Amino acid sequence: MSRPTISEVNAFLADLQTFRENGADSAEYAALMERKADLMERIAAASPGDADAAEVARLARERADALKSAN
Numbered sequence: 001m002s003r004p005t006i007s008e009v010n011a012f013l014a015d016l017q018t019f020r021e022n023g024a025d026s027a028e029y030a031a032l033m034e035r036k037a038d039l040m041e042r043i044a045a046a047s048p049g050d051a052d053a054a055e056v057a058r059l060a061r062e063r064a065d066a067l068k069s070a071n
Contacts, residue, residue, distance in 0.1 A: 003046035004039045012039055030067035037064035
């Protein structure tokens with residue numbers, strides 16, 4: 001699992017801003033949260049021993065999975 005690039009994080013943040021400005025349907029929001037979980041997991045994997053990063057990744061994955069099962 002590779003650490004996310006700056007361009008990947010930037011693209012996610014741009015899409016998040018678009019979502020906040022324009023809204024999206026639940027499937028689009030679930031896909032956005034899936035991307036967030038992936039990014040957080042990759043950051044945590046690149047930072048072994050960082051309990052905060054691991055917790056953020058765990059919570060992001062939990063939320064993404066809940067949204068996926070709801071759709």
